[in-house]
Amino acid sequence: MLTGKNVIACEPVDSADGRFSASGVLAQFEEASVDHVDQALDASAQAFDEYRRVPADARARFLDHIAEAIEHSDDLVEAAHVETALPLDRLTGERARTAAQLRMFANLLREGSWADARIDRAIPDRKPLPKPDIRRMLIPIGPVVVFGASNFPLAFSVAGGDTASAFAAGCPVVVKAHPAHPATSELAARAIIEAVEAAHIPRGSFSLLQSSRNEIAAALVRHRSTKAVGFTGSQRAGRALFDVAASRPDPIPMYAEMGSVNPVFLLPGAVAERGDAIAEALKNSVTLGVGQFCTNPGVTIGIDDDRFDQFVQRMEGLFREAGVGTMLYPAIFQSYEAGVQRLSALTRTCVRPSSVEEEFRARPSMFQTDARTFMRHRELGEEVFGPSTVVVRCGSREEMEAVAQHLEGQLTATIHGTPQDLAEYASLLSTLENKAGRLVFNGFPTGVEVCASMQHGGP
Amino acid sequence: MLTGKNVIACEPVDSADGRFSASGVLAQFEEASVDHVDQALDASAQAFDEYRRVPADARARFLDHIAEAIEHSDDLVEAAHVETALPLDRLTGERARTAAQLRMFANLLREGSWADARIDRAIPDRKPLPKPDIRRMLIPIGPVVVFGASNFPLAFSVAGGDTASAFAAGCPVVVKAHPAHPATSELAARAIIEAVEAAHIPRGSFSLLQSSRNEIAAALVRHRSTKAVGFTGSQRAGRALFDVAASRPDPIPMYAEMGSVNPVFLLPGAVAERGDAIAEALKNSVTLGVGQFCTNPGVTIGIDDDRFDQFVQRMEGLFREAGVGTMLYPAIFQSYEAGVQRLSALTRTCVRPSSVEEEFRARPSMFQTDARTFMRHRELGEEVFGPSTVVVRCGSREEMEAVAQHLEGQLTATIHGTPQDLAEYASLLSTLENKAGRLVFNGFPTGVEVCASMQHGGP
Numbered sequence: 001m002l003t004g005k006n007v008i009a010c011e012p013v014d015s016a017d018g019r020f021s022a023s024g025v026l027a028q029f030e031e032a033s034v035d036h037v038d039q040a041l042d043a044s045a046q047a048f049d050e051y052r053r054v055p056a057d058a059r060a061r062f063l064d065h066i067a068e069a070i071e072h073s074d075d076l077v078e079a080a081h082v083e084t085a086l087p088l089d090r091l092t093g094e095r096a097r098t099a100a101q102l103r104m105f106a107n108l109l110r111e112g113s114w115a116d117a118r119i120d121r122a123i124p125d126r127k128p129l130p131k132p133d134i135r136r137m138l139i140p141i142g143p144v145v146v147f148g149a150s151n152f153p154l155a156f157s158v159a160g161g162d163t164a165s166a167f168a169a170g171c172p173v174v175v176k177a178h179p180a181h182p183a184t185s186e187l188a189a190r191a192i193i194e195a196v197e198a199a200h201i202p203r204g205s206f207s208l209l210q211s212s213r214n215e216i217a218a219a220l221v222r223h224r225s226t227k228a229v230g231f232t233g234s235q236r237a238g239r240a241l242f243d244v245a246a247s248r249p250d251p252i253p254m255y256a257e258m259g260s261v262n263p264v265f266l267l268p269g270a271v272a273e274r275g276d277a278i279a280e281a282l283k284n285s286v287t288l289g290v291g292q293f294c295t296n297p298g299v300t301i302g303i304d305d306d307r308f309d310q311f312v313q314r315m316e317g318l319f320r321e322a323g324v325g326t327m328l329y330p331a332i333f334q335s336y337e338a339g340v341q342r343l344s345a346l347t348r349t350c351v352r353p354s355s356v357e358e359e360f361r362a363r364p365s366m367f368q369t370d371a372r373t374f375m376r377h378r379e380l381g382e383e384v385f386g387p388s389t390v391v392v393r394c395g396s397r398e399e400m401e402a403v404a405q406h407l408e409g410q411l412t413a414t415i416h417g418t419p420q421d422l423a424e425y426a427s428l429l430s431t432l433e434n435k436a437g438r439l440v441f442n443g444f445p446t447g448v449e450v451c452a453s454m455q456h457g458g459p
Numbered sequence: 460m461l462t463g464k465n466v467i468a469c470e471p472v473d474s475a476d477g478r479f480s481a482s483g484v485l486a487q488f489e490e491a492s493v494d495h496v497d498q499a500l501d502a503s504a505q506a507f508d509e510y511r512r513v514p515a516d517a518r519a520r521f522l523d524h525i526a527e528a529i530e531h532s533d534d535l536v537e538a539a540h541v542e543t544a545l546p547l548d549r550l551t552g553e554r555a556r557t558a559a560q561l562r563m564f565a566n567l568l569r570e571g572s573w574a575d576a577r578i579d580r581a582i583p584d585r586k587p588l589p590k591p592d593i594r595r596m597l598i599p600i601g602p603v604v605v606f607g608a609s610n611f612p613l614a615f616s617v618a619g620g621d622t623a624s625a626f627a628a629g630c631p632v633v634v635k636a637h638p639a640h641p642a643t644s645e646l647a648a649r650a651i652i653e654a655v656e657a658a659h660i661p662r663g664s665f666s667l668l669q670s671s672r673n674e675i676a677a678a679l680v681r682h683r684s685t686k687a688v689g690f691t692g693s694q695r696a697g698r699a700l701f702d703v704a705a706s707r708p709d710p711i712p713m714y715a716e717m718g719s720v721n722p723v724f725l726l727p728g729a730v731a732e733r734g735d736a737i738a739e740a741l742k743n744s745v746t747l748g749v750g751q752f753c754t755n756p757g758v759t760i761g762i763d764d765d766r767f768d769q770f771v772q773r774m775e776g777l778f779r780e781a782g783v784g785t786m787l788y789p790a791i792f793q794s795y796e797a798g799v800q801r802l803s804a805l806t807r808t809c810v811r812p813s814s815v816e817e818e819f820r821a822r823p824s825m826f827q828t829d830a831r832t833f834m835r836h837r838e839l840g841e842e843v844f845g846p847s848t849v850v851v852r853c854g855s856r857e858e859m860e861a862v863a864q865h866l867e868g869q870l871t872a873t874i875h876g877t878p879q880d881l882a883e884y885a886s887l888l889s890t891l892e893n894k895a896g897r898l899v900f901n902g903f904p905t906g907v908e909v910c911a912s913m914q915h916g917g918p
Contacts, residue, residue, distance in 0.1 A: 049889055118912040132902055136912040139892060246705035250868060409709060430508055433598060443591055453577040453595040 002186055004029045006036050006210055009043040010193045010203040020212040022182050023083060029182040032209035037219045040207035044143035044172035045225035047204025052140045052170035056109045063106040063167060065195035066159055067099035076187045080153040083181040085326040098154045100450050101161050105168035140170030142227030145220045148178040149232035150328055151292045158188035158208060162230030172205040176220055179212040180329045218244050228253050235259035257457055259383035260411040261298035262445045267421035268303050275311040278416055283318040285444035287364045290325035291387030295412050295445040298383055301403055304393035312391055315366055316351045322364040324353060333360045339384030343367045346377050362386055371399045375406045401428050409458040410436040412445035435459055461645055463488045465495050465669055468502040469652045469662040479671040481641050482542060482788060488641040491668035496678045499666035503602035503631035504684035506663025511599045511629035515568045522565040522626060524654035525618055526558035535646045539612040542640040544785040557613045559909050560620050564627035599629030601686030604679045607637040608691035609787055610751045617647035617667060621689030631664040635679055638671040639788045677703050687712050694718035716916055718842035719870040720757035721904045726880035727762050734770040737875055742777040744903035746823045749784035750846030754871050754904040757842055760862055763852035771850055774825055778810045781823040792819045798843030802826045805836050821845055830858045834865045860887050868917040869895040871904035894918055
């Protein structure tokens with residue numbers, strides 16, 4: 001049932017530039033060529049004028065159609081399971097989330113306030129000069145290139161949040177699928193094409209390119225018809241594409257959700273009050289989905305006292321007993337293991353389950369260091385994608401604040417504290433407000449709600 | 460009364476890196492050093508945490524205080540008159556506009572909706588997982604560097620719109636004054652300092668650096684504590700600073716208002732109906748303020764028929780008789796004259812008054828070319844700052860649309876048309892919607908209202 005082909009303006013196309021293989025359903029997928037990039041963006045640019053004029057109600061119906069097609073595709077969940085090793089129940093949940101995201105944007109379209117319309121009426125008899133009628137609103141920017149994420153094959157990929165928001169705004173979309181799940185991507189594209197047909201949307205509004213090559217990614221961002229980029233992935237890849245976007249003759253916006261260590265600050269009152277419960281929940285958050293979340297808590301910071309010592313011992317016990325899990329694909333596992341080696345060398349401590357049942361199963365890891373060592377080694381504050389956390393012991397409140405100041409921009413920062421802790425550490429909170437897009441109080445960063453108040457991006 | 464000194468955290472400072480001269484009030488001003496950049500931004504970063512916590516009402520009173528101090532400063536208008544050669548009545552109007560801008564932001568602060576607050580309340584008994592309470596709002600980003608404009612010494616300079624919006628949001632401001640009006644800048648800074656004192660604002664919230672050097676501008680944008688940039692000026696200077704902002708380890712937003720040729724499209728029905736009136740008003744718009752507006756209409760595009768021929772003849776007559784005017788400063792005049800030479804060489808037509816009464820007085824200029832020549836020479840679509848316009852004759856509607864497609868991003872695009880013209884040229888309008896930040900119908904782009912619906916920026 002799969003073609004393994006690139007899709008331009010809702011049609012499968014030939015003349016690929018070689019093939020690449022992915023684990024699972026179909027052995028080989030066609031690599032998009034630079035010509036395909038041109039064709040896909042030319043089709044988007046041509047479709048833009050017609051698509052942006054499709055009334056908001058009809059665009060909302062289009063999004064609802066995609067949601068329905070996604071919900072009815074069992075193939076999609078099965079393909080994703082084979083390609084990513086993610087469990088079926090997690091993927092069934094992710095499919096529901098994907099549909100919910102599409103419907104959220106459909107409802108936003110029907111409601112209409114997103115356009116931020118402002119109207120100043122004319123004052124023809126104003127002195128010394130008449131005032132004209134002036135109106136301002138947001139309008140669609142043009143073709144958007146969306147890069148699918150490896151870790152959410154449905155919700156942050158072909159028919160994910162970035163695609164939903166671009167379609168909602170009236171922008172055609174060219175998706176660059178993540179090469180780790182090409183079959184899932186082809187099936188999700190099929191759901192979109194079904195909806196394009198059902199809702200009578202111009203066919204040039206959607207294309208899907210399959211590629212494992214950096215130069216195709218760069219060509220998509222550099223193309224004269226590309227007007228914005230949606231990206232989910234590593235800081236390295238994201239920054240490389242940002243630099244392409246910013247150095248164009250006409251720089252374009254890039255909405256990037258990149259690597260983050262999502263620091264968790266444990267204040268002394270909270271540790272004394274419920275250290276064991278925090279340890280249990282934190283270990284669960286670190287190991288959830290084999291640690292493959294952008295909001296995974298990769299750094300845990302506490303004040304070095306007896307209670308914190310007990311907390312750390314409890315964490316060690318939990319990490320020694322933690323379950324192992326299969327990661328998304330071999331390269332991610334290898335990269336995790338390399339990260340564990342790097343952190344072990346810098347901290348000389350690594351607590352993890354000792355036995356490995358089989359190859360490519362990742363063992364959760366916990367490291368310990370002190371604040372000064374943490375601040376001296378940049379790598380200790382860099383994301384290791386997988387189920388690990390670095391525990392940082394601080395000698396004082398001042399040192400904890402210095403660690404917070406030292407951190408780069410983050411998706412989230414979490415604080416566990418009693419009301420008294422929060423009053424005492426007010427200036428820590430103030431620092432974190434400017435370091436992270438989202439602050440979590442007495443909770444855990446994994447789990448991103450689908451709702452209008454959710455901030456899922458940097459500071 | 461003037462010190463000629465840089466101001467850091469509301470205090471005049473010594474140890475300048477040389478001096479520069481400007482026409483007028485005081486012969487010499489001290490050049491800011493790289494150390495001054497560090498000191499000003501360190502003071503801003505330190506003041507940020509306190510200033511952002513100043514309640515909205517108190518920040519609004521601070522802005523009102525600045526407005527009042529600006530309104531009461533007659534020195535300000537006189538200094539600007541001497542430094543820029545702009546007429547006193549224009550500057551008195553600009554002072555009123557500056558105060559109105561400050562008060563608009565004060566009222567916005569009191570009203571509060573700018574924070575875009577969104578609240579999703581907790582659903583503790585939701586299945587399978589409880590929903591936490593989630594809240595989202597805009598918060599101040601941190602110290603903002605503002606670059607003053609040459610052509611609006613009050614409204615887009617030290618206490619202008621960018622400064623007003625940054626202060627309103629809760630961000631400290633470091634202004635880099637335009638070197639063409641340092642005395643005006645020092646006096647405007649004095650108004651801000653007066654308000655800082657009256658409203659008990661942290662003194663680190665404001666600094667003013669005087670500099671004529673590109674490397675100081677770049678150092679301000681590159682400084683680790685700078686979190687956003689406001690800029691008004693040429694495309695060349697703006698792009699150079701944008702590149703600095705985008706290539707930082709942590710790229711920062713730059714809100715830039717740069718060069719634009721503000722194309723005016725004259726559709727055949729409108730030209731037939733009121734060609735003479737359009738010619739008169741267009742010539743007035745081109746020559747207003749000696750053409751020194753960012754919304755100056757530098758390109759005029761029409762369909763080459765008999766009525767347009769009559770329109771062009773009428774324009775030629777008006778340009779031959781047009782008055783001359785003194786430009787802001789000698790370098791701007793020289794740059795205008797160089798631009799006129801460049802356009803003359805490319806079009807072999809230049810209509811302007813023949814006599815020059817005295818040196819440095821600019822003569823309005825009108826050029827003519829055809830669409831193909833216009834599209835072949837990039838320079839014909841580039842801003843020549845001053846009272847000039849290039850008339851482009853198109854052979855057909857299709858050619859006029861090709862010219863529109865060919866244009867770079869613009870602050871404004873203007874269309875003169877009858878209802879029938881507008882229906883017939885619907886796809887031209889659609890192209891222009893994506894080329895310009897503001898569309899003007901049957902009016903002229905010069906004159907930017909101070910109101911919430913005004914869009915003064917690119918597409």
